[in-house]
Amino acid sequence: MRQADPTNPTVQNLARRLLAHEAGDGGQDLEALADAAERACEKLRLHLSKIIGQAGFQALLARALTLTAAEFSWLTESRVERDGSLKGLRAAAEGRELAEATAGFVAVLGHILGLLVVFIGDDLTGRLARQVWPEAHRGGGNPGSAE
Amino acid sequence: MNDARSKVPIRKLPTGVPGLDAVLGGGLPEYSFNLIVGAPGTGKTTLAQQILFAGASHESPGLYFTVLGEPPLKVLRYQQQFGFFDPEKLDGAVRFINLSREVMEQDLKGVLESILLEVESAGPGIVMVDSFRALARKALSAADRGGMEMEEFVQRLALHLTAWQATTFLVGEYGEDEMQNNPIFTLADGLLWLFQSVQRNSVVRKLQVVKQRGQESMPGLHTCRITSEGLQIFPRSFGLVDKKARPRPLRRISTGVPSLDEMLGGGLPAGDSALVAGPAGSGKTALCTHFIAEGIRQGEPGIIVVFEEDPAEYVSRAETLGLKMEEMIRAEMLKVVYLRPLDLSVDETLHEVRETVVRIGARRVVVDSLSGFELALAPGFREDFRESLYRMVLSLTGIGVTVLNTVEVVESFHELRFSPHEISFLTDTILLQRYVEMDGQIQKVLAVIKTRRGDHSKDLRLYEITPEGLVIGETLREYQGILTGAPTLRRKAAAAEPAFPGLTRPEAAVLRTLVDLRESPIEELALRTGLRPGGLRSALNRLVALSYALRVVESGVTVYRSLLV
Numbered sequence: 001m002r003q004a005d006p007t008n009p010t011v012q013n014l015a016r017r018l019l020a021h022e023a024g025d026g027g028q029d030l031e032a033l034a035d036a037a038e039r040a041c042e043k044l045r046l047h048l049s050k051i052i053g054q055a056g057f058q059a060l061l062a063r064a065l066t067l068t069a070a071e072f073s074w075l076t077e078s079r080v081e082r083d084g085s086l087k088g089l090r091a092a093a094e095g096r097e098l099a100e101a102t103a104g105f106v107a108v109l110g111h112i113l114g115l116l117v118v119f120i121g122d123d124l125t126g127r128l129a130r131q132v133w134p135e136a137h138r139g140g141g142n143p144g145s146a147e
Numbered sequence: 148m149n150d151a152r153s154k155v156p157i158r159k160l161p162t163g164v165p166g167l168d169a170v171l172g173g174g175l176p177e178y179s180f181n182l183i184v185g186a187p188g189t190g191k192t193t194l195a196q197q198i199l200f201a202g203a204s205h206e207s208p209g210l211y212f213t214v215l216g217e218p219p220l221k222v223l224r225y226q227q228q229f230g231f232f233d234p235e236k237l238d239g240a241v242r243f244i245n246l247s248r249e250v251m252e253q254d255l256k257g258v259l260e261s262i263l264l265e266v267e268s269a270g271p272g273i274v275m276v277d278s279f280r281a282l283a284r285k286a287l288s289a290a291d292r293g294g295m296e297m298e299e300f301v302q303r304l305a306l307h308l309t310a311w312q313a314t315t316f317l318v319g320e321y322g323e324d325e326m327q328n329n330p331i332f333t334l335a336d337g338l339l340w341l342f343q344s345v346q347r348n349s350v351v352r353k354l355q356v357v358k359q360r361g362q363e364s365m366p367g368l369h370t371c372r373i374t375s376e377g378l379q380i381f382p383r384s385f386g387l388v389d390k391k392a393r394p395r396p397l398r399r400i401s402t403g404v405p406s407l408d409e410m411l412g413g414g415l416p417a418g419d420s421a422l423v424a425g426p427a428g429s430g431k432t433a434l435c436t437h438f439i440a441e442g443i444r445q446g447e448p449g450i451i452v453v454f455e456e457d458p459a460e461y462v463s464r465a466e467t468l469g470l471k472m473e474e475m476i477r478a479e480m481l482k483v484v485y486l487r488p489l490d491l492s493v494d495e496t497l498h499e500v501r502e503t504v505v506r507i508g509a510r511r512v513v514v515d516s517l518s519g520f521e522l523a524l525a526p527g528f529r530e531d532f533r534e535s536l537y538r539m540v541l542s543l544t545g546i547g548v549t550v551l552n553t554v555e556v557v558e559s560f561h562e563l564r565f566s567p568h569e570i571s572f573l574t575d576t577i578l579l580q581r582y583v584e585m586d587g588q589i590q591k592v593l594a595v596i597k598t599r600r601g602d603h604s605k606d607l608r609l610y611e612i613t614p615e616g617l618v619i620g621e622t623l624r625e626y627q628g629i630l631t632g633a634p635t636l637r638r639k640a641a642a643a644e645p646a647f648p649g650l651t652r653p654e655a656a657v658l659r660t661l662v663d664l665r666e667s668p669i670e671e672l673a674l675r676t677g678l679r680p681g682g683l684r685s686a687l688n689r690l691v692a693l694s695y696a697l698r699v700v701e702s703g704v705t706v707y708r709s710l711l712v
Contacts, residue, residue, distance in 0.1 A: 052219040053245035060220075118225045123234050131238070 010116055014129065015110035019137040020104070030101050034090040037105035041086040044112060044137055047132045058084035064111035072104035157361050158299040160314060161232060164194065166380030166498075170369055172362040175202075175337075179314055180305040182279075182332065184321040185341030190352065190373050192222065192343065195275050195318045197231045197377040202314070207272030210265060215281035216245045222277075230376035255286050256299045262304065266311050273314050274305075277415045280319035286415020298330045312603075326357070336360040336593070342368070349525035351492065353379055370492035383538075395601055400507040400511075400549060403441030404434065406619035406677025407578075410595050410604035415511075416577060419541045419599070422573075425580030429591055430612045431553040434578070435513040436465040436472070437616055438551050443480045447510035450503050451483045452496075454519030461515075467468035468616045468626075469681075470687060482507055486668070486685065492528050493535035495523045496520070497542055504548060512543055516553040525663070540573050556581075575599040578611075583634055585626070590652075592618060609652050621656040651694055652685045653678060658695050658709070665706040666699070 006008045011013035019033070022040045024034025026145065049057045062080045086108070093101040116125040128136040159174030168174045173183070175198070183191050203209030213219045223243070226232050233241075249261045266274060276282075279301070286297035301317070308315045321329075323342070332338055338358040341461075344351050344670035352371045356364040408414040413423055416439075423431045438450040451584040454462050461483060462472040463653045475481035486496055500512065514520060521532050528535060541568065543550050556617070577596040582589050593610045595603040609620040625647050626634035647655045653676075660675050661667060673683050686705055697708045 019484040035699060049245070049248075051243045051245060052223075053213070055247060056218055056220055056245065067287065119220050121227060124223060124237065127237050 007143060008117065011114045011117060012106060012110040015113055016106045018129070018133060018136060019106055019109060020109055027100065030093055030096070030098055031090055033098070033102060033105060034093050037108060038086055038089050040109055041112070043132050045084045045086075047128065051128075054084050060084065061112060064108060064115055067111045068104065068107040071107060072100070075104050075108065098141060148473040150389050159362070160202055162198050163567065164378050164380060165379075166369070166371075166382050167354075167428060169382045169631055170356055170365045170380055171337075171359060172364045173262075175314055176359070176361045177314055178309050178312055179336040180309060180334070181314075181316045181337035181339065181415075181595055182335045183316055183318045183341070186322055186343065187320055189341035189343045189367070190371070190378055191320070192217065192277055193226070193229065193373060194339070194378050196222075196226050197229070197275060198316065199241060199273055199275055200231045200233055202273045203236055205240050208239060208269050208435055209241050209273040210269055210271045210275070212246050212262060212265075212274070212276045213243065213556045214250055214276060214278060216278045219243055220351040226326050228375070242271075246494050250285055252393045255282065257296070258282065258285075259300055259303060259307075262309050266313065270311070271313050273316075274308055275318060277315045277318040279331075280321065283319070298334070301331050301334050310565075321509075332358070340372075346526040349604060351525050364617075372495060374605065381492065381498045400447075401441050401445070402434070403437030403439075403444075404617055404619060404677070405674075406608070407434075407593070409677065410593075410606065410608070411576065411598060412601045412603050412618075414602050415549060415551075416598075417549050418544050418547045419575035420544050420552065420573065421576035423551065423578045423580065424556045425553075426556055426582060428434050429580040429582065430579065430610070430617055431555075432461075432464070432515055433468055433612050433617045434580075435515050435551055435553060436468060436470050439511055439513055440465075440470045440472075440475070440479060442511040443475050448480045448482075448507045449475075449511040449513070450500065450507070450509045451481070451513045451515060452500055452520075453483060453485050453515055454523040454557045454567075455516070456519075458485045459548050467614070468612075469614065470616070482509070482583055486523060492525060493539060494692055496523075497539045500539075501542065501546075504546065506544070512550045514550065514552045516555055520554045578662065582700045584636060585634060592623065611625065611653065613682050615679045618653060618679060618682050619677050620653045621659070647695070650695070651686075653682065657683065657686045658690055658711070661690070661696055661707055661709040662711050664709075668704060668706050672707065 006070060009016035018040055019037060022043075023033050026036060045061070046059050048060075052060070058080060058107065061078075061084055064085070065075065065078065066144055074096060075089075078086060078088040081087055089105065092094055093104065096104075113125060116128065158173075158177040161174050162168055162171070169686075183195055186193050190493075199209040199211055213222060227234070241453075244265055246258060246261055247680050249258045253261075262274075262276070282300065283297045286300060304317075305315070314426050323340075326332070326340070335358065337360065340355045340357050342353040342355070344353075348371075351708055352373065353368040353670045354371050355368050356366075362658070365382055367383050369383050371554070372379050372381075381546070398417045399408075399412075400417045401408050401414045402411070423434055435451065439451060442449045451461070456464075465472045472481060472489075476483065484499060484503055486499060502508065504512065517536065524532070524535075540550060543602055574597075579594050579596050581592055583592050584590075589614075590609045594605075594607045597603075606622040608622050610617050611620065650658065656674055657672060658680065660672060664671070664675075669680070669687065671685060672678075673680060676683065678686065687696065687698070688710065690707070691698050694710060696710055699706050699708055
């Protein structure tokens with residue numbers, strides 16, 4: 001298994017795919033997209049907290065948000081709650097171009113998945129993602145694998 | 148109701164841990180409530196997860212509750228490195244559930260309810276709680292506030308999980324000093340204790356089944372090792388329990404050196420153990436390679452266990468004696484087992500040897516040498532070396548394998564310490580090699596010191612290591628004080644002994660035989676002298692060249708005739 005990193009393009013592609021899946025028809029609406037990103041994080045939280053603990057997921061998300069904010073500084077206005085939920089994406093993205101906001105949301109999701117790949121590998125991360133979004137993974141590969 | 152037929156059958160579940168089922172007496176008793184305890188770093192979590200992955204399936208899932216302690220992300224990160232970790236099972240067969248929040252925010256009652264909720268929803272066959280020591284600490288503080296105590300928690304957990312037909316393990320860090328008077332240990336059906344001790348520079352891991360209800364487990368401390376495949380246990384009895392020695396009919400097998408077979412009364416008794424003792428460079432290994440090669444010639448696969456020498460070097464050294472070991476290895480008739488030195492346990496060594504014996508159907512095993520074996524052991528095991536050897540020899544001969552051990556003896560010309568380990572009682576046959584000073588040369592002599600079955604030669608015979616291997620020469624009848632290392636010629640013999648200038652001892656022996664026979668074909672001489680064809684041929688060539696003998700071809704048959712009367 002090759003070393004993956006949070007900026008791995010394959011991981012980012014998976015994140016983009018999951019965000020689009022979550023947004024459905026609202027992909028062109030900034031507020032709907034922000035809600036979709038929060039919803040995706042929430043689904044991950046509910047599933048992963050059970051396995052790695054609420055505090056474990058909260059720490060992971062906080063790290064992912066810090067990494068993303070280095071590229072998208074406007075995301076510093078969003079926050080991670082004590083229970084590990086992500087809040088304030090809609091407010092943080094207000095006034096941003098749709099493309100820039102989309103890239104930021106994809107980066108948050110991508111960093112969460114990327115960190116998981118770093119810690120537990122692309123195989124287990126892929127399995128966890130498939131457990132959360134079984135319908136979005138028909139025939140999909142692992143996040144860290146070359147496509 | 149005491150009739151054996153009315154007993155409830157207890158199904159034994161395979162643990163997936165090599166060696167553990169044997170130690171447990173056949174496997175894990177189904178629905179048992181067990182504890183896995185030990186100090187940090189002893190392999191508790193690895194053992195628990197190995198059992199979990201082996202036993203969990205989609206029909207009967209395994210739940211792994213993590214409670215404080217090692218972060219679950221790290222558990223997943225590290226445990227997936229082991230061969231037993233099957234990612235396919237994470238899709239439902241194995242489920243990790245973190246209870247840190249419940250532990251921090253609720254009392255033990257809340258934790259118990261969370262566990263039971265998951266159990267009732269999943270209907271698992273196996274449940275693990277890692278670590279319950281964290282719960283015990285929580286219970287201590289909660290008890291002060293009138294909360295549930297640990298004993299009550301464990302009792303209720305055991306009750307519920309048994310009722311839900313789950314086999315359960317609680318994993319916890321406990322020191323040996325905490326083994327006594329712990330009410331939680333009393334509640335458990337099974338108690339597996341893992342130890343890790345540092346002896347000088349070596350680390351030794353051990354497992355003990357302190358308690359096992361419902362079936363007879365194997366007592367004592369069993370060595371274990373953690374490899375990339377997980378934990379492996381080496382049961383200390385090697386399957387010797389309940390095995391009674393059966394009298395075997397005496398069948399002799401050749402050592403590969405015909406003259407030595409003659410000295411032994413027809414060869415080594417099959418299924419016996421023999422010891423070759425001798426100083427460094429005396430040819431112990433040469434004798435071993437003859438023994439193994441002869442077995443292979445007879446269709447009996449063999450194993451050579453080496454500790455000091457690199458197997459490739461060992462093999463190439465045997466090739467210089469004309470023994471084609473590479474070919475034997477390629478034909479899977481020979482396996483050279485090289486065991487990692489310095490922190491071995493005897494149990495591990497024997498496990499490896501026995502596995503190889505079974506794998507290639509070996510009938511002959513050489514351990515070269517016991518001195519190297521002792522050195523390769525972790526210091527703690529050296530103290531029990533004699534006992535260990537006893538178990539090892541018994542285990543191998545018990546399955547009908549003939550064992551040839553070598554041991555290096557310390558000798559000077561004034562002193563011969565026969566066996567530094569006082570291990571002669573372990574062997575049925577003892578062969579002694581030693582150096583002697585004769586006629587201004589260092590010579591080698593060989594003797595059969597002991598055979599437990601049958602008669603043997605009392606002769607002390609010269610031998611040489613030639614390019615064709617070990618060649619035994621004449622008996623030193625004319626000398627006395629041979630075992631002092633500096634023999635003297637008997638007076639009478641000295642006067643009567645004819646001199647054969649220019650001849651080596653094997654050549655002189657051939658000549659003497661030829662004088663007795665007057666003339667003989669080479670086959671007869673080979674039989675009488677015990678020399679190998681190559682060595683005998685070169686001896687005869689020398690006798691002809693020095694005009695001691697004549698080569699005559701009569702009716703197409705070559706015979707040698709003595710020119711001495």
